[in-house]
Amino acid sequence: MSSSSTPVIGVLALQGDVREHLVALAEADALARPVRRPEELAEIDALVIPGGESTTMSKLALLFGVMEPLRARVAAGMPVYGTCAGMIMLADKILDGRDDQETVGGIDMVVRRNAFGRQNESFEQGVAFTGLEGGDVHGVFIRAPWVESVGAGVEILASLHEGTEAEHIVAVRQGNLLATSFHPELTGDHRVHAFFVEMVRAVSHGG
Amino acid sequence: MSTNTPSSSQPAVGTARVKRGMAEQLKGGVIMDVVNAEQAKIAEDAGAVAVMALERVPADIRKDGGVARMSDPNMIEEIIDAVSIPVMAKSRIGHFVEAQVLQALGVDYIDESEVLTPADEVNHSDKWAFTTPFVCGATNLGEALRRIAEGAAMIRSKGEAGTGNVVEAVRHLRQIKGEIAKLRGYDNNELYAAAKELRAPYELVAEVAELGKLPVVLFSAGGVATPADAALMRQLGAEGVFVGSGIFKSGDPAKRAAAIVKATTFYDDPKIIADASRNLGEAMVGINCDTLPETERYANRGW
Numbered sequence: 001m002s003s004s005s006t007p008v009i010g011v012l013a014l015q016g017d018v019r020e021h022l023v024a025l026a027e028a029d030a031l032a033r034p035v036r037r038p039e040e041l042a043e044i045d046a047l048v049i050p051g052g053e054s055t056t057m058s059k060l061a062l063l064f065g066v067m068e069p070l071r072a073r074v075a076a077g078m079p080v081y082g083t084c085a086g087m088i089m090l091a092d093k094i095l096d097g098r099d100d101q102e103t104v105g106g107i108d109m110v111v112r113r114n115a116f117g118r119q120n121e122s123f124e125q126g127v128a129f130t131g132l133e134g135g136d137v138h139g140v141f142i143r144a145p146w147v148e149s150v151g152a153g154v155e156i157l158a159s160l161h162e163g164t165e166a167e168h169i170v171a172v173r174q175g176n177l178l179a180t181s182f183h184p185e186l187t188g189d190h191r192v193h194a195f196f197v198e199m200v201r202a203v204s205h206g207g
Numbered sequence: 208m209s210t211n212t213p214s215s216s217q218p219a220v221g222t223a224r225v226k227r228g229m230a231e232q233l234k235g236g237v238i239m240d241v242v243n244a245e246q247a248k249i250a251e252d253a254g255a256v257a258v259m260a261l262e263r264v265p266a267d268i269r270k271d272g273g274v275a276r277m278s279d280p281n282m283i284e285e286i287i288d289a290v291s292i293p294v295m296a297k298s299r300i301g302h303f304v305e306a307q308v309l310q311a312l313g314v315d316y317i318d319e320s321e322v323l324t325p326a327d328e329v330n331h332s333d334k335w336a337f338t339t340p341f342v343c344g345a346t347n348l349g350e351a352l353r354r355i356a357e358g359a360a361m362i363r364s365k366g367e368a369g370t371g372n373v374v375e376a377v378r379h380l381r382q383i384k385g386e387i388a389k390l391r392g393y394d395n396n397e398l399y400a401a402a403k404e405l406r407a408p409y410e411l412v413a414e415v416a417e418l419g420k421l422p423v424v425l426f427s428a429g430g431v432a433t434p435a436d437a438a439l440m441r442q443l444g445a446e447g448v449f450v451g452s453g454i455f456k457s458g459d460p461a462k463r464a465a466a467i468v469k470a471t472t473f474y475d476d477p478k479i480i481a482d483a484s485r486n487l488g489e490a491m492v493g494i495n496c497d498t499l500p501e502t503e504r505y506a507n508r509g510w
Contacts, residue, residue: 013235014235014472015234015235015236015256015472016232016234016235016236017228017231017232017234018234018235019234020231036472036473051231051232052232052233052234052235052236052256053232053233053236053256053257053292053293055251055254055291055292056236056254056255056256056292056468059254059468060254060468060469060472063469064473084232085232096291097291098251098291113291114291118293118313118315119229119293119314119315119316119339119340120220120221120310120313120315120338120339121220122220122225122228122229123218123219123220123222123225124218124219124222124224124225125216125217125218125219126216136216140224140225140228141218141225142225142228142229142232143229143232143293143315183228186224186228186231187224
């Protein structure tokens with residue numbers, strides 16, 4: 001972050017619910033702007049990868065030369081938050097993707113695409129989110145992925161319990177990378193975005 | 208709890224937020240008509256955000272004539288199995304049993320479509336009764352709001368499907384956007400009369416006046432055949448595009464599909480649109496809408 005203390009946070013605008021993230025970030029006191037080109041990546045302090053269709057996003061990121069510079073910035077420590085398709089993009093490994101589907105990677109996790117099912121199984125539900133005050137986050141899960149397994153360095157921030165048995169991880173953090181299966185940008189509750197903006201500020205201030 | 212969103216530990220399916228939210232995820236994307244698994248894969252490879260499974264593309268429905276109905280469940284299931292992206296399918300207007308069947312098949316979105324022969328000339332389906340979300344066509348704001356009142360979670364401007372001619376798509380999108388802009392300028396006293404004039408519920412009219420947009424995602428459809436057509440609809444305010452006959456009735460479908468995807472994302476970058484438009488082979492031939500008899504205009508179906 002240059003002179004101002006307001007972080008500039010890009011939203012990857014190749015496809016997906018970009019507008020909702022721009023609004024949520026602005027309300028969480030960040031300067032938000034859409035990013036589609038490699039050169040635009042150089043001008044931001046952090047990035048949100050929105051919900052959308054991960055196969056489309058991945059293809060366009062490769063086609064327009066965004067994938068490699070994005071991987072480089074992630075490796076250099078740029079904070080990134082991914083929702084739904086964005087979570088898939090941040091996974092080191094994915095299941096049920098297309099055979100040739102590439103991700104940005106960065107979080108040591110295995111993510112299963114469309115794990116909660118098709119649109120008829122899409123749902124909303126309260127989610128207990130570690131580190132957030134003010135009660136449950138309202139989770140909107142749309143053809144959502146879940147995290148199948150994580151490596152040692154990954155902090156689990158939220159899980160859903162199905163009956164008494166299965167537990168599905170739906171929010172994680174590893175270093176400067178944050179990912180949720182669900183869409184806080186669709187709810188009007190911007191606490192998760194504010195949490196991310198704080199992560200960005202901490203990095204920028206060398207914290 | 209400090210949030211204003213009701214939160215529950217029990218999952219709720221089929222809510223308006225989940226239905227409308229699904230369409231939000233499709234924004235900036237291209238939804239392509241496909242008639243078999245092979246075409247569906249080509250669409251997915253090209254970067255489509257979803258496919259529309261149907262037995263005949265609109266250009267062939269025009270050519271063949273007769274009654275156009277919901278597709279064979281086997282064919283829809285083959286397409287669902289072939290791709291990992293969302294699959295939509297069409298029911299006839301007012302044919303809520305076709306819609307029930309599509310929901311049972313597990314399609315991700317139902318298009319209650321004027322491209323098929325209407326089953327009811329008075330009533331559209333009650334879309335609130337379904338877990339599966341619906342997209343509906345509209346030629347103007349009043350029509351869009353009536354569909355939303357019936358439960359539609361996404362709107363597409365109708366255009367004239369199967370013509371390869373973008374003129375009606377432009378007309379309908381401009382009409383909708385123009386009427387929204389007009390509402391923005393009204394004071395509260397005028398919104399009641401506006402609702403009466405639009406033949407739409409006052410609450411929805413007031414919501415549009417405040418938001419300056421529809422409360423659901425707005426795509427464009429009906430006549431998009433080239434990358435520049437897709438970018439035109441985006442610049443006119445469509446949040447994404449449906450492409451029907453334009454892709455698989457052209458000379459090189461895979462190449463044209465990928466080109467339309469590129470131009471839809473970079474709709475405001477003429478250099479990228481130019482590059483995407485090179486050497487695409489034959490576009491679909493197209494029909495001059497002026498010479499199309501009233502009875503063959505699909506946009507007149509639905510009200």
